Amino acid sequence: MEDPRLPLPPSEQLDRDQVEAIRELVDGPRKALAGPFVALVHSPELMTRVQKVGEHLRFGDTSLAADIRELTVLVVAAHWGAHYEWGSHIASAVTNGISVPTCEALAARVTPRDLTADQMVAYQVVTSLLDTGTVDNVAYAAGLEAHDERWLVELTTLTGYYTTLALILGLGKVPGALPPSGLPVLAP
Numbered sequence: 001m002e003d004p005r006l007p008l009p010p011s012e013q014l015d016r017d018q019v020e021a022i023r024e025l026v027d028g029p030r031k032a033l034a035g036p037f038v039a040l041v042h043s044p045e046l047m048t049r050v051q052k053v054g055e056h057l058r059f060g061d062t063s064l065a066a067d068i069r070e071l072t073v074l075v076v077a078a079h080w081g082a083h084y085e086w087g088s089h090i091a092s093a094v095t096n097g098i099s100v101p102t103c104e105a106l107a108a109r110v111t112p113r114d115l116t117a118d119q120m121v122a123y124q125v126v127t128s129l130l131d132t133g134t135v136d137n138v139a140y141a142a143g144l145e146a147h148d149e150r151w152l153v154e155l156t157t158l159t160g161y162y163t164t165l166a167l168i169l170g171l172g173k174v175p176g177a178l179p180p181s182g183l184p185v186l187a188p
Contacts, residue, residue: 006039006172017044025051029059035084036165039172050164057158063151064158067097068122071115072158074098075123078106078186079130080166083176086186090179100183107184121146122155129159 009018021044022033030051033041040047056062058069070093077085090103098119105112115123124139135143135156143152168174179185 002173002175004038004173004175006042008033008038008041014041015044020044021048024048028055030055035088035174035177036168036172039168039174050161053157054161054165057154057161062154063147064154065118067093067116067119068155069158070096071098071102071119071122072126072155073162074103074106075126076130076159076162076166078109079127080163080170081186081188082162082166082169083186084169084174085162085166087177087179090183094183104184107186109187118146125152125155126159129156130163 014022018041022041025033025037025047028051030037037047037051040050057064062069064072070089073085073089074093076082077089086107093103094100097116099112099114101114102112102119111127112123121139121142125135125143128134128136128139135152140152143155176186
């Protein structure tokens, strides 16, 4: 496995802003500095702002159900080949109602066949965003019929947030996390 490009600097080389950004992250719901945040610590103010967006989307009061959040993370991780995000979220996805066959389909980058109606709407919105940079009219109408504008905005922002993390993971060459035994591994 390749060494990360942007490893955590030794503690004696961290500046005051980096130390504060790490403390704020560790004191929050994440509890540890890991994954893309190791690379982001090289820009501590940006790390703090990015992680606050993620904290709201993952742990805050949004209109997105847990299964929709985790499905979105897996779709984005598969799209970008973000092995760290995949390995870090797949157990939570299964715990929150994403079936193992759905995870297998996502890992193989094919449309899952057993999504609930709500999951399918989210899948269509997210894949439309990732494939074209916009939400096509069919996915948009389905999102409005099933939910509302807030849901669409939050789903789009969640997609963009995890896309940002996936790109940071790629920049930093952050090693992937293996899923728990028995759960699908993201295809190379």
